[in-house]
Amino acid sequence: MEDEGYHETAGGCRADVPSLALYEQGKEENLNDWIRVNPRQFMREDGRCLEIRKHAICTYSTDAAVPAAYNHFVADFTLQPTTKKR
Structure with missing residues (x-):
């Protein structure tokens, strides 16, 4: 994981929020294979x-x-909470 900080245009x-990049160790040179949290660039169609x-x-x-x-990473953010009946 790499902390990219609060980037500026x-x-x-x-x-407003910091950016993080996650990548497999030894493959950091391939920017497309990164998973980014709060990416600097806008989302592309691909x-x-x-x-x-x-x-x-x-x-x-x-x-x-x-x-x-x-x-797998985003699954924790998309799970809906369950309500138990008592």
Whole structure:
């Protein structure tokens, strides 16, 4: 995991939330295979992105292992709470 901090645009606007990048050790050079939390770039059509309030979790990878890891990672955010009857 790499902390990318509060990125700034060329115009000097600072992000409201920090950005993180998750990648397999030794494969950090392939930026498309990263899973990003609060990515700097906007979502492209060829990727996956889950938005949760003002946060986003995205990947652009076509490597089968990365989308599988992404799906596992975001599952905790998409599970609906269960209500038990008493």
